[in-house]
Amino acid sequence: MPELLERVSIREVGPRDGLQNEAPVPVEDRVRLINALAAAGLSCIEAGSFVRAEAIPPMAGSDEVFARIDRVPGVRYTALVPNAKGAELALAARADALEVVVSASETHNRKNVNRTVGESVDEIVRVVTFAADARLPVEAVISTAFGCPYEGDVEPATVVALARRLLDVGVESICLGDTTGMATPRRVDDVLTRLDQGGLGAPEIGLHFHDTRGSGLANALTALRAGARRFDASIGGLGGCPYAPGASGNIATEDLVHMLHDMGMETGVDLEALIECALLAERIVGRTLPGQVMRAGPRTRLAS
Amino acid sequence: MPELLERVSIREVGPRDGLQNEAPVPVEDRVRLINALAAAGLSCIEAGSFVRAEAIPPMAGSDEVFARIDRVPGVRYTALVPNAKGAELALAARADALEVVVSASETHNRKNVNRTVGESVDEIVRVVTFAADARLPVEAVISTAFGCPYEGDVEPATVVALARRLLDVGVESICLGDTTGMATPRRVDDVLTRLDQGGLGAPEIGLHFHDTRGSGLANALTALRAGARRFDASIGGLGGCPYAPGASGNIATEDLVHMLHDMGMETGVDLEALIECALLAERIVGRTLPGQVMRAGPRTRLAS
Numbered sequence: 001m002p003e004l005l006e007r008v009s010i011r012e013v014g015p016r017d018g019l020q021n022e023a024p025v026p027v028e029d030r031v032r033l034i035n036a037l038a039a040a041g042l043s044c045i046e047a048g049s050f051v052r053a054e055a056i057p058p059m060a061g062s063d064e065v066f067a068r069i070d071r072v073p074g075v076r077y078t079a080l081v082p083n084a085k086g087a088e089l090a091l092a093a094r095a096d097a098l099e100v101v102v103s104a105s106e107t108h109n110r111k112n113v114n115r116t117v118g119e120s121v122d123e124i125v126r127v128v129t130f131a132a133d134a135r136l137p138v139e140a141v142i143s144t145a146f147g148c149p150y151e152g153d154v155e156p157a158t159v160v161a162l163a164r165r166l167l168d169v170g171v172e173s174i175c176l177g178d179t180t181g182m183a184t185p186r187r188v189d190d191v192l193t194r195l196d197q198g199g200l201g202a203p204e205i206g207l208h209f210h211d212t213r214g215s216g217l218a219n220a221l222t223a224l225r226a227g228a229r230r231f232d233a234s235i236g237g238l239g240g241c242p243y244a245p246g247a248s249g250n251i252a253t254e255d256l257v258h259m260l261h262d263m264g265m266e267t268g269v270d271l272e273a274l275i276e277c278a279l280l281a282e283r284i285v286g287r288t289l290p291g292q293v294m295r296a297g298p299r300t301r302l303a304s
Numbered sequence: 305m306p307e308l309l310e311r312v313s314i315r316e317v318g319p320r321d322g323l324q325n326e327a328p329v330p331v332e333d334r335v336r337l338i339n340a341l342a343a344a345g346l347s348c349i350e351a352g353s354f355v356r357a358e359a360i361p362p363m364a365g366s367d368e369v370f371a372r373i374d375r376v377p378g379v380r381y382t383a384l385v386p387n388a389k390g391a392e393l394a395l396a397a398r399a400d401a402l403e404v405v406v407s408a409s410e411t412h413n414r415k416n417v418n419r420t421v422g423e424s425v426d427e428i429v430r431v432v433t434f435a436a437d438a439r440l441p442v443e444a445v446i447s448t449a450f451g452c453p454y455e456g457d458v459e460p461a462t463v464v465a466l467a468r469r470l471l472d473v474g475v476e477s478i479c480l481g482d483t484t485g486m487a488t489p490r491r492v493d494d495v496l497t498r499l500d501q502g503g504l505g506a507p508e509i510g511l512h513f514h515d516t517r518g519s520g521l522a523n524a525l526t527a528l529r530a531g532a533r534r535f536d537a538s539i540g541g542l543g544g545c546p547y548a549p550g551a552s553g554n555i556a557t558e559d560l561v562h563m564l565h566d567m568g569m570e571t572g573v574d575l576e577a578l579i580e581c582a583l584l585a586e587r588i589v590g591r592t593l594p595g596q597v598m599r600a601g602p603r604t605r606l607a608s
Contacts, residue, residue, distance in 0.1 A: 184566040214559030214596040218521040255518030292518040
């Protein structure tokens with residue numbers, strides 16, 4: 001696969017999207033994990049979110065997390081914010097970038113944030129306006145981009161139109177979220193093809209896959225072949241899916257990196273250090289995580 | 305992916321390769337599982353092996369399993385045999401086809417069966433000779449085809465030469481085994497390309513992947529795109545890897561079928577019935593299996 005000899009950017013989302021779906025862990029453990037991830041070479045880490053603590057208890061104390069992490073130069077520590085108030089808190093905490101979320105599906109958006117998609121876009125406009133003054137980049141995650149657990153298939157054209165609208169109102173970049181793990185190689189191909197036809201090439205699009213139905217890395221491979229070069233992943237596969245107890249969370253960062261390095265792609269990450277991070281994450285949450293390479297080791301680690 | 309609108313054959317290996325790596329379960333449970341798999345539409349099921357019971361206790365009583373299953377017309381019930389003596393036992397048990405195994409790596413073959421690769425091929429010749437008289441087809445599984453846990457990378461040319469040699473001595477077909485989960489999309493591409501150059505097209509080659517490092521379905525997808533149409537898989541991901549406690553076993557049949565059906569490919573299998581089989585397998589072995597679709601359900605199963 002010589003055409004794939006390139007750089008891939010990974011945003012580590014374990015400390016936010018991962019831990020958000022686990023029982024709450026102490027701030028000091030979150031700080032320790034983030035520091036270990038940065039030391040392993042990850043250059044973008046979703047470190048917390050500024051939502052009401054009552055709504056999402058595991059993310060309480062995100063301000064303290066941001067205050068206590070060792071900032072590594074060149075590493076971007078990002079925060080998820082639900083609204084302009086959250087953006088203010090993230091700025092105060094010295095987040096380097098903001099993430100906002102809106103669903104491609106009306107039903108999911110209403111169930112998730114009790115708003116229409118249009119109302120969420122209006123709120124994103126307020127976040128973007130605030131962030132522009134503060135010179136903070138904003139990325140929009142389009143959730144349920146590959147399917148909605150309530151509505152089923154989501155038309156790729158709907159995703160493209162929403163992406164275009166979000167870029168028009170000033171978000172810096174777009175990430176497609178496979179919120180409940182409904183992506184498949186075919187759906188990934190369909191959505192990225194339609195985006196490309198709409199003038200949004202795969203290299204500009206981030207992909208956020210879950211491994212809920214086992215095809216997480218197959219989906220990532222499909223996106224890579226379509227030209228995608230930005231991926232979200234979660235250390236050890238931290239997280240899980242609220243709709244499917246026992247199901248995997250995000251694709252595991254170390255499994256993704258293992259596959260990418262074997263293809264000759266560069267990530268800037270030290271895989272052995274990353275495996276140590278996964279084992280640390282496992283100790284922190286106190287349950288067996290679904291990551292595979294953390295257990296089997298890289299394929300280059302031989303038996304004696 | 306219109307080019308993929310085709311038929312894919314699946315050999316279900318859970319009752320042998322899967323259960324072989326679990327604590328022994330009673331014959332009646334093995335029979336119940338095999339009958340359920342056949343009822344779900346699987347047309348090829350590896351039902352047992354004829355090895356010394358002391359060597360592999362979970363496979364003891366394979367003759368009884370074969371005697372007690374309900375034979376569904378059109379379903380091929382296969383048996384793994386280590387030698388001509390095993391082939392005799394499999395014939396007596398009315399197995400429909402035989403599988404033999406030899407490693408692409410000398411070190412793995414010696415550790416596995418205490419023979420050189422050449423000695424294993426000689427034994428396969430004896431099996432094939434016996435099977436020809438009995439009109440039993442023989443498939444040879446080339447293990448460590450994508451890497452050896454002792455020697456590391458295995459040259460694709462070595463795999464091609466061994467495949468050619470096995471076909472020359474009369475085995476009906478070849479399956480490439482990723483014995484310890486060292487396959488990656490790149491390795492799959494490399495080996496299948498080399499086989500194709502050697503006159504062995506992907507459609508004729510079976511693929512046997514484990515999900516030891518998370519890329520099981522990504523490997524299967526790569527093989528599909530190279531033209532492969534025969535896969536081994538294990539219900540619920542039964543099995544595991546002796547070299548990596550806690551690591552996944554074979555790719556889960558229901559996860560593979562879920563991905564294939566979404567691509568519009570035909571398998572002849574009823575996915576919902578297959579999920580019930582995975583849940584049955586989980587009850588039988590009494591531990592949580594790594595299959596994902598068995599937990600999350602197919603992507604078409606919507607929330608209310």
